[in-house]
Amino acid sequence: MIYLDHNATTPVDPAVAEKMAWFLRERFGNPSSLYPIGREVKELMNEARERVAKALGVDRGEIFFTGSGTESDNFAIFGTFDAAPDRNEFVTSAIEHPAVIESAKALEKRGIKVTYVPVDRYGTIDLDHLRSALTPKTGLVSVMHANNEIGTIQPVAEVARIAREKGIPVHTDAVQSFGKIDVDARRLGVDFLTVSAHKIYGPKGVGALYIRRGSTICPFVHGGHQERGLRAGTENTAGIIGFGEAARVMEEKGKKERARIEKLAERLKKGIEQKIPGAKFNGHPENRVGNTLNFAFPGLEAEAILLALATKEIYVSTGSACSEESEEVSHVLRAIGLRPEIARSSIRMSLGRSNAEADIEVVLKELPEIIAKLRAISAFHPEG
Ligand code: PLP
Numbered sequence: 001m002i003y004l005d006h007n008a009t010t011p012v013d014p015a016v017a018e019k020m021a022w023f024l025r026e027r028f029g030n031p032s033s034l035y036p037i038g039r040e041v042k043e044l045m046n047e048a049r050e051r052v053a054k055a056l057g058v059d060r061g062e063i064f065f066t067g068s069g070t071e072s073d074n075f076a077i078f079g080t081f082d083a084a085p086d087r088n089e090f091v092t093s094a095i096e097h098p099a100v101i102e103s104a105k106a107l108e109k110r111g112i113k114v115t116y117v118p119v120d121r122y123g124t125i126d127l128d129h130l131r132s133a134l135t136p137k138t139g140l141v142s143v144m145h146a147n148n149e150i151g152t153i154q155p156v157a158e159v160a161r162i163a164r165e166k167g168i169p170v171h172t173d174a175v176q177s178f179g180k181i182d183v184d185a186r187r188l189g190v191d192f193l194t195v196s197a198h199k200i201y202g203p204k205g206v207g208a209l210y211i212r213r214g215s216t217i218c219p220f221v222h223g224g225h226q227e228r229g230l231r232a233g234t235e236n237t238a239g240i241i242g243f244g245e246a247a248r249v250m251e252e253k254g255k256k257e258r259a260r261i262e263k264l265a266e267r268l269k270k271g272i273e274q275k276i277p278g279a280k281f282n283g284h285p286e287n288r289v290g291n292t293l294n295f296a297f298p299g300l301e302a303e304a305i306l307l308a309l310a311t312k313e314i315y316v317s318t319g320s321a322c323s324e325e326s327e328e329v330s331h332v333l334r335a336i337g338l339r340p341e342i343a344r345s346s347i348r349m350s351l352g353r354s355n356a357e358a359d360i361e362v363v364l365k366e367l368p369e370i371i372a373k374l375r376a377i378s379a380f381h382p383e384g
Pocket of ligand 1: 007008067068069070071097099144146147148173175176196197198205206207
């Protein structure tokens with residue numbers, strides 16, 4: 001199998017699986033219990049919190065574990081608006097993940113005005129538009145760090161500077177940048193930042209929200225005093241332990257592994273451009289997470305390419321996993337100005353730790369053949 005969908009999810013690192021299996025076998029205590037078997041679990045959770053915090057350049061006390069990246073996004077957005085009922089405007093970008101876009105739509109139903117700041121053809125946010133959208137009524141700005149479909153990196157530090165000068169809090173969804181580029185929450189200058197374990201070779205169903213000390217936010221889940229009263233419910237202890245281990249492994253493997261993956265992706269990009277006439281690269285040529293490649297093959301349907309690749313056990317995606325089951329054209333590809341039929345011909349390949357050089361050679365042999373065959377049977381192909 002050649003897995004080229006690491007932006008959808010990553011295989012659990014063996015060290016993470018090992019640590020979680022040990023934990024599930026040996027430690028069952030409730031971290032809220034005051035006797036030793038509870039305290040031990042609390043201690044392990046604190047270690048995990050420390051590791052995630054360290055990877056983000058923040059203090060342990062600023063990390064709050066949640067049930068997913070999606071939940072962290074919802075927490076930051078609804079928690080902030082709940083805490084400031086006098087503010088009724090939300091500013092975000094046109095290419096956010098559904099976790100933010102759908103939250104924005106839910107806010108609209110509550111009567112909050114939402115501005116979806118447009119992006120250019122590379123997917124970079126228009127800062128002048130953002131600036132002009134901010135008013136004293138703006139309760140939050142949320143702009144993602146790296147896009148999940150095309151990988152474009154947003155100028156989040158600049159966004160934060162602009163908004164915070166006006167006293168407006170800033171959230172960034174860093175789910176796709178964490179582990180792929182340096183993510184330093186303080187240097188970015190944001191108030192809230194979302195990450196998710198399963199994108200960094202950790203388990204699914206656990207995320208975290210960085211909340212800058214001193215921020216104003218309401219509890220998201222009401223109940224007990226877990227996560228300092230902001231996110232009640234007995235914690236996903238094994239998931240959190242796994243998240244901590246994944247962050248540790250990420251720090252250890254670090255930049256060397258990233259550079260290897262980026263080199264492989266560059267080789268794949270160049271190979272596709274050389275071997276497949278008419279293939280069109282979507283996204284920013286440089287300012288993007290280096291593992292992500294999005295290509296349009298005009299005249300073809302992405303699903304047909306995806307299924308043909310799957311018969312060769314090569315797994316790619318047609319965009320975000322969340323939009324895969326719907327007929328809708330990707331809002332990200334539309335926002336960068338692609339016509340619907342070009343957007344529908346686009347596939348995403350996202351590389352990661354599981355890939356080796358030999359995988360790239362196989363893809364560079366199979367993909368051109370598949371495209372040529374599909375073009376031969378497609379009446380609509382502009383070149384044939
Ligand atoms: N934000 C971005 C940018 C993502 O790519 C994803 C997952 O694809 C999420 C949020 C959601 O994270 P989770 O799967 O942990 O809910």
